[in-house]
Amino acid sequence: MKNSFSIEGMTCKNCVASVTEKLLGVDGVYTVDVDLRKGEAEIEMKEHISISALKNVLPKKYFIEQKVKGKADDNLPFDRLRKTQKNEKVIGEKTKLQQLKPLLLIFAYLFASSFLLNYDNWSIGEAMLDFMGLFYIVFSFFKFLDLKGFPESFGMYDPIAKLFPFYGWIYPFLELCLGVMFLMRFQISTALLITILILGVTTIGVTRTLLNKKQIRCACLGTALQLPMTEATFIENSIMLVMAIIMLVQIF
Template identity: 35%
Template structure:
């Protein structure tokens, strides 16, 4: 059985973590997923008692919960695919535009270079993703702290991370000191992959902070593929001496 509740009183990712922990402690709850936008909590279990859910939410702080749906029927592969496409549409759109735009630049140059193509793509990727993170820097940091191995210990790294991304992005676009740019990217994205992989192995249902808090993206293997792909491209350019 799965039930969904509208939650009021949440303001940041810390609230999400607090409520997730409070709901997970209930014996009848097998799993709990809380999101900030929309402000909802989804709980799964064999016998969900809405009164106990509301009580757990209220005891966690200045929050309240109201049931908005009953038992959710089993989903089909078609609806799952549609839901996934809808969830990741902003990410798909951004990556598609970046790939197409970088291809146009290469075609216009008259001499296609895969190294330049990857450099331009990574530059655009970091600048765009850093931009979305900076729209709500505090919110991003709250979300990033929940899974990143460095930010979880040093909050300042979470605040600095979007600026690191933007700096790397401009360095790639300008082809500036690409050896060091690729080396730093390889280190940063590899470390990021560790935190994402750990969260996936723990089956934690948390928000992915790759696009900041503007879009409510869940933490899935898509996030891991994103980090690993960027690290891999940096490694390839280092291996082929593209600097």
Template identity: 55%
Template structure:
């Protein structure tokens, strides 16, 4: 029987070779082949292997999730969809949790009296500070993942290295209410560029790791990433309009 899996965290041919070797090392695995561009692994096995066993065989750098099953027992779409959705939601839970905390903190900071403009400034400030923190946890790994989809980072590699520090500075500018207009314009530029890259990945239906929370937390590139950037862009536009 053959199973196809999605693997996030692979960035080069070395990663591909490492994943193939790890999977082939499992006794029940007859053969394993990895497609780096598609972030997929096709595993031929003598008997069904749980996803936990496959994950344990891999380095912590990689996350493996089941994509499809090709064997004599046909699985209906009704059976496959809940598994895929459940897996995706579990992977994105840290992102939703962080967004929730940032939103609650921003509301509490501006609840009495309520000020929507201050709420948006605090939200954007906390967003940048918190997200930059996770990127800086693996400052060496983040640029590699970021260059996989950000158009500017692909052309100017140094941009991927300084991006987390740009986020720190923007976060502080919003929280300190200093040079807000400049911070808003920079936000529109950098998130606009990133959103173009994210949109391309989603339209091409590629499965790669999202670097929004760095590489410490392994998140797949999904519509949630697009929505996250869009929220920040909309807030920046509203704030610029209000300032003028």
């Protein structure tokens, strides 16, 4: 028999290989076909295998859930199974703040650094430019940690990266260049326009992904940190877009 499952937490081909290997190790599993972009897996098994048995073999970073309604898991009635899965999601939602902790700490450091750099001669405009420059430098660093895995993760929701995979490869370098431009106060208006363009396009892609109810991981911090895409991407993009628009209005 074949069953379809949704799997959250996969960001690159290494994740696919790991998930496939772990699931194939489950007794009774014949074949495993994992789709990274859809976040799905089709598993052919000798007989029904409980979802708990599949969860036990996967690392904690992955969450697997059966997509096809029908036979109850572990002999539970289907409505009871749905309640159990719903409770698991509620528990996951309660830990969102913990999942976002790395991102919040990064922003706290960036805000503090921007404030200290302009403490003696305070200027909110200068502080915002420093923040944006530091933002790009720090975020590009995380992408460079896994330069091979980032393009595929980024292409899962960024419209440009989907059409032109090469864009995913140059994006970390683009962020690094923008960071240097902001910090050195070089061609600020150009850097602001590029910021609004690339982050605006990414936000559109994220919105489409959410409307399609697809669950994928945020690639904005590369694949080094596993963050919930919705919250992480909107927090990052909204702050940067607001700052870019404000600065652009002030310039013109």
